[in-house]
Amino acid sequence: MRVDVVSIFPDYLAPLGLSLPGRARDRGLLDVHVHDLRDWTRDRHRTVDDTPYGGGAGMVMKPEPWGEALDEVLPAGATLLVPTPSGVPLTQALARDLATRDHLVIACGRYEGIDQRVADHYGADHEVLEVSIGDYVLNGGEVAALVLIEAVARLLPGFMGNAESLTEESHEAGLLEYPGYTKPATWRGLDVPSVLLSGDHAAIAAWRHDQSVRRTAARRPDLAHPSRAVSVEGLAAHV
Numbered sequence: 556m557r558v559d560v561v562s563i564f565p566d567y568l569a570p571l572g573l574s575l576p577g578r579a580r581d582r583g584l585l586d587v588h589v590h591d592l593r594d595w596t597r598d599r600h601r602t603v604d605d606t607p608y609g610g611g612a613g614m615v616m617k618p619e620p621w622g623e624a625l626d627e628v629l630p631a632g633a634t635l636l637v638p639t640p641s642g643v644p645l646t647q648a649l650a651r652d653l654a655t656r657d658h659l660v661i662a663c664g665r666y667e668g669i670d671q672r673v674a675d676h677y678g679a680d681h682e683v684l685e686v687s688i689g690d691y692v693l694n695g696g697e698v699a700a701l702v703l704i705e706a707v708a709r710l711l712p713g714f715m716g717n718a719e720s721l722t723e724e725s726h727e728a729g730l731l732e733y734p735g736y737t738k739p740a741t742w743r744g745l746d747v748p749s750v751l752l753s754g755d756h757a758a759i760a761a762w763r764h765d766q767s768v769r770r771t772a773a774r775r776p777d778l779a780h781p782s783r784a785v786s787v788e789g790l791a792a793h794v
């Protein structure tokens with residue numbers, strides 16, 4: 556998989572050389588290229604933003620630099636990802652879907668976002684996904700790009716040494732992961748659940764599934780019963 560990232564803060568993507576994505580790159584599974592949007596500006600001030608039509612606070616990113624950049628960086632058949640607070644939620648299912656792509660291009664906005672015509676223009680000939688990594692507001696798309704790349708890279712065939720671990724992870728089966736324990740068997744007076752020391756693999760599997768079900772019901776009722784998604788008011792009641 557090739558991933559191109561366009562940003563006015565390319566250095567923000569430096570962590571891509573570390574850890575998970577770095578390992579994927581070393582194995583030839585992931586080829587990441589980061590670009591500075593200002594390289595496609597034409598004025599001496601390298602302007603990328605302007606005031607919003609219709610008024611309102613903040614600035615919007617101009618379409619022209621994005622058009623020049625994506626005309627060069629987004630080839631036919633590539634998927635354009637545009638992180639935004641108003642995007643579709645990034646889920647494990649979406650990450651799995653994106654991991655089947657050959658080429659992702661991530662447009663990292665700043666200010667109040669990118670002129671909508673950019674996504675609309677490229678949507679005519681490309682798959683364009685406006686995606687959100689969570690229900691909170693960041694200052695730009697770079698952190699989301701790091702999250703997207705890590706969530707996808709780890710699903711690439713051959714990346715994770717133990718592919719089995721991917722199937723047991725949180726969210727893979729619509730359940731949260733069971734609690735994990737390792738040595739020592741007793742730590743500060745706290746014992747590892749005895750079933751995990753029993754060697755009874757059927758009992759261990761049953762206990763782990765039960766723990767996942769209980770955790771999911773308690774912490775993520777929206778996953779347990781999508782119709783019971785907790786409202787903001789409901790969350791306040793849990794604090």
Ligand SMILES: N#Cc1c(-c2ccc3ccn(Cc4ccccn4)c3c2)n[nH]c1N
Pocket residue numbers: 638639640642663664665666667668669686687688689690691692693694695696697699
């Ligand atoms: N993914 C994702 C995001 C973002 C995100 C992504 C890209 C941009 C580009 C600019 N801003 C600031 C901003 C603030 C207010 C309204 C619009 N835009 C971004 C925020 N925030 N939260 C998420 N889950």
